[in-house]
Amino acid sequence: MKxxxxxxxxxxxxxxxxxxxxxxxxxxxxxxxxxxDDVTMAGFLLHFVVAYYIVAHEYxxxxxxxxxxxxxxTLDGELAxxxxxxxxRGGLLDxxxxxLKEVILYSxxxxxxxxxxxxxxxxxxxxxxxxxxxSYVKAKGEAALASQTQMSQxxxxxxxxxxxxxxxxxxxxxxIGLVFNLLLPAIIFIALGSLPTLIKRFRxxxxxxx
Numbered sequence: 241m242k243x244x245x246x247x248x249x250x251x252x253x254x255x256x257x258x259x260x261x262x263x264x265x266x267x268x269x270x271x272x273x274x275x276x277d278d279v280t281m282a283g284f285l286l287h288f289v290v291a292y293y294i295v296a297h298e299y300x301x302x303x304x305x306x307x308x309x310x311x312x313x314t315l316d317g318e319l320a321x322x323x324x325x326x327x328x329r330g331g332l333l334d335x336x337x338x339x340l341k342e343v344i345l346y347s348x349x350x351x352x353x354x355x356x357x358x359x360x361x362x363x364x365x366x367x368x369x370x371x372x373x374x375s376y377v378k379a380k381g382e383a384a385l386a387s388q389t390q391m392s393q394x395x396x397x398x399x400x401x402x403x404x405x406x407x408x409x410x411x412x413x414x415x416i417g418l419v420f421n422l423l424l425p426a427i428i429f430i431a432l433g434s435l436p437t438l439i440k441r442f443r444x445x446x447x448x449x450x
Contacts, residue, residue, distance in 0.1 A: 259311060263318035276320040276330055283312025284337035291348035294418070303418035306345075310411055313338065335379065338407055342371050345414065346427070353424055360424050367431035371410055374403070374438045381445035388449070403437025410434065 266274060286309045293302035316334065320326040346368035353360025410430050417426020 259314040260318050263315055263322060266315075267319060267322050272323055274319065276316040276323070276325055277333060279312050279316040279319060280330070280334055280337055283309050283316070284341060286312075287341045287344050291344050294345070294348040294423075295351050297352055299418040299421055299423065303415045306411065306415055306418070310408075313408075335375070339372055339375060342407075342410070343368060346371075349414075349423055349427055353427075357424055360427070363424065363427050363431055367427045367434070370431055370434040370438060371405075371407075374405065374434050374441065375407065377438060377441050377445065381441065381448070384445070385448055403440040405430070405434040405437040 286305070290302050290306045290309065293299070293305065313334065316330075317326075320330055346364045350361040350364035353364065413426050413430055413433075417423045417429075
């Protein structure tokens with residue numbers, strides 16, 4: 241588990257480094273006129289294209305597009321830092337669209353799986369529910385702790401990221417499931433694998449609030 245976490249952290253740093261350079265170039269080319277919120281909304285809307293390919297059982301194109309559009313999550317943050325536009329409002333928009341992306345993707349998976357796997361749709365609902373709960377517990381924990389302490393928003397955003405099955409990892413597992421035509425196993429893994437993360441984050445929040 242520790243080696244897997246190390247790999248995830250290393251990949252995050254590598255990807256963030258590449259995106260940071262690309263964001264600087266993009267900001268220069270657009271003369272700072274491309275707002276981070278525009279990138280966030282573009283990334284969100286383009287997930288409907290991914291959903292279309294999933295429903296059409298075109299899993300490899302869906303996986304490739306999901307990787308590309310998923311990078312928008314890092315790009316908007318880097319643009320915000322470059323332009324000095326980092327804000328609570330931007331963070332709220334980013335978090336909200338991330339949750340909606342999961343609803344869109346799991347709904348598309350449910351449609352794709354239901355004709356051949358009667359229980360596939362149920363597993364998609366379970367994966368969606370647990371995934372949203374993981375993020376919901378984190379958000380509620382941040383809000384509860386913010387009301388009791390003077391902790392900065394930046395620190396609050398990272399304090400409750402316990403557990404392996406963060407949003408990026410869930411999306412990576414979905415990509416793997418699409419590439420290797422193992423969509424249902426990937427969905428089941430997300431549904432069951434996210435439970436320990438949910439419990440771990442909940443227990444961390446309780447400890448912080450005691």
